[in-house]
Amino acid sequence: MTHFAVIGAGQAGASLVARLRARGFDGQITLLGAEPAPPYQRPPLSKKFLLGEMEEARLYLRPEAWYGEQGITLRSDCTVTALRPEAREIALADGEVLRYDRLALTTGARPRPLPVALGGDLDNVFAVRSLADIRRLAPHVRPGARVLIIGGGYIGLEAAAVAAQKGLQVTLIEQAPRILGRVAAPETSAYFRALHQANGVTIREGCGLDRLLGEGTATGAILGDGTHLDLDLVITGTGILPETRLAEAAGLTLDNGIACDAHCRTSDPRIWAAGDCASFPRGADRLRLESVQNAIDMAECAADNMLGTPRAYDPHPWFWSDQYDVKLQIAGLSTGYDRLITRRDDRGARSHWYYAGDRLLAVDAMNDPRGYMVGKRLIEAGRSADPARIADPATELKELLRP
16 A cells, blocks of 8 residues: 655644545555644644643644544654655654655754753743643743743744733843844834833843853843843744754755755655745745745645645745734735835724835735735735825725726
């Protein structure tokens, strides 16, 4: 019987095996995951789950029994030690060796670690990537505790919002000149800076960490400008690294992640990749996207190609972030924009529309689902809209979708 194996039981891996069955594949499917839990959602971990508003079972993408019902062998708490493409073998930590006919790597990403030299090995320094991370962190999240959050991207800002809502004293530092500097316009940065400051968060931009203080446990920090802070815990939000170590040891080509062609195939013709770990061609460049949408869509494309249905991966990226009572929805990629149009309404909705010349590239929508929906549909259709009409609050946005 033909055997398709998938290494990595996150959003991408779960989506890929579901797609294989939905497309009629009747061979053997094995999904290998390093964590003890079945595939689960990551976005709610640092929000509703940490706030105590969601039980663990609600995180699961599907009930654990579903995999057996579909004839999918789910191997949780399973460590892969080596991949041998020339023999089509997967070596496991318990000594077992699995053979495959086709393989997908959906190994995801891991948090960028805080260097040990700065105190990254102290026991109250936490990442917010996995269930295990949140279980370690949760007992420390208590009213009045002093927390330092390192990194002003979406991970750090979402952690700051939850900590502030739980009554902690929150200081967030960002070494770059402004929060969200890599991913958003200064106007979006200013919006979220003001939001966090209104909720009691101290934000220090252009300020990095010199070192943490303490033996075994972090009790304080010296910032790059010499400021001393007393601390009870530290949360790192300095980004993620694509999990490519297994692929690299197996000799697969890497380029900002596991390098794939337009059909999600790696440098080995029997191996595909998808999700946070994989990069793909986008025009003259290569792109790697870190989002739930990309994990699902790329995994489904990889599954189709594994089944012999050629299909190029051509995504229309979208993202979201929840902070306090604000839902940020992002459509498109703003790279290369040269003009920003701001739209507001009397209900507090706000959106930022990124243009390169007359071409609409992306939209940041804050509590503005209509703006997001219209912007997303325009971008997906390769259309733009008159910036003056966007800026005019009297414009009914749905009119912009008419041919």
